[in-house]
Amino acid sequence: MASKNQGSAPRALVVEDIKVDCVILMHMLHKLNCEATVVENGKEAVDLFVEGKTFDIVFLDKDMPLMSGPEAVAKIRAMGATEVKIVGVSADFGGQEAFMQAGADVFVPKPVKLETVAAMLEVMMLGASGEAPRKVDHESHSDETKSFAKMKPPEKEIKM
C-alpha cells in the first residue's frame, strides 16, 4: 500500500478521543502545513486504511474506546501498510512497549510538543524524498526527537 507523498503537503491521521488533545495536535499539524484527518478511535483509523486511504504519518493515542492505539497499529501493519510512519502517543509511559511491539515506529509521551512533531515530519519527509535523512543534531533535540531520528521500519513480524 503506497503511502509516500512526495512533493506535496504531508498527510497526517490523528487518532485521538480526548478533544483537547485532538485540537492541540491538529493545530500543530496545520501550523506545520500538514493535511490532517482526525478520527476518535482505533477502529475508525483501521476502517480508513481498509477503504484505501493513505497517509504519510499517523498519530495514535493509546487508550481509546472500541479499539486501542496498539491494537489499531497491529491491524494497520498486518494490512501491509509498512511505509506509513506510526507514532504512538500516550500520557502513560507504559504505552511505549505496547506500541513498539505492535509495530509503531516511535513513541512520544504526552503532552506532545510542537518541536517534536516538527522534527518528526522533517525526518519523515526527507526520507520520503528518496534522499537519506540528514543527520539530526542530537544536541539540540529532545529525547523524543532523538528516538524519531533513529526511526526505521519495524523488523518484527506482526503476529495477529
Next chain:
Amino acid sequence: MSAANQLAALIANMFATGLLDDQFQQLQMLQDPSAPNFVSEVVTLFCHDGERIIGELAKLLDKPTVDFDRVDAFVHQLKGSSASVGALKVKNTCIQFREFCQQKSKDGCLKTLETVRINFYELRGKFQTMLQIFQVGGDVRGGHPQLAMGPVGDAGASDPRLFPQEVIQSGGIDGAACWDDAYSTPLSEWRN
C-alpha cells in the same frame, strides 16, 4: 494597569503558584494570526470537558459498588487533558487519584475527587478571569480579538494578537501586588 499587564501578572501568578506549567507556554506559542483565539478555545474546551468528567466521577463514586476501571478511565482523560493545557496542579492530583483507583480505595478516591474539584475550580476561575481580561483588551482595540498590549518592547515587529507570551517576555509584569488589585472581582461573578 493595562489589560496586557493584568493578563501577564495573572499568568505569572498562575505559574508561580503551581497552577500552570510550561506546557501552557506551548499553547501560547501555537496562537498566531491564523488562529487568534486558539488559547481561549482550548482553555474553554478544557473547562467544559473537565466539568463533565468531574460530574461523571461523582456519579460513579456515589454508587454502592464502584466500577474502578471506569473511574480510572475518566481520571486518565482528565489527567491527559490537564497535561496538554499545562494544568499542573490538576494533573498531579489526577496521578494520585489513579493510584487510589488501582488500590480500589473508595475513600481515597472520594477524598482525591474533592481535591481535584477544588484544584479544577480554582484553575477554571483563573482561566475565566484570563479570558475576560483578554476580551476587554480586545474591545479596547476596536473589537479585534487581540490583546491590549500597548507599547511592549518592539511592538512594531511583533504580532499584537499574540497571547501573553510576548507580554511576559517584554518585562511588562509589574509584580504580584498589581494583580491583587486587578483580581478583586469575586469568583462568583465569573461563574455561569
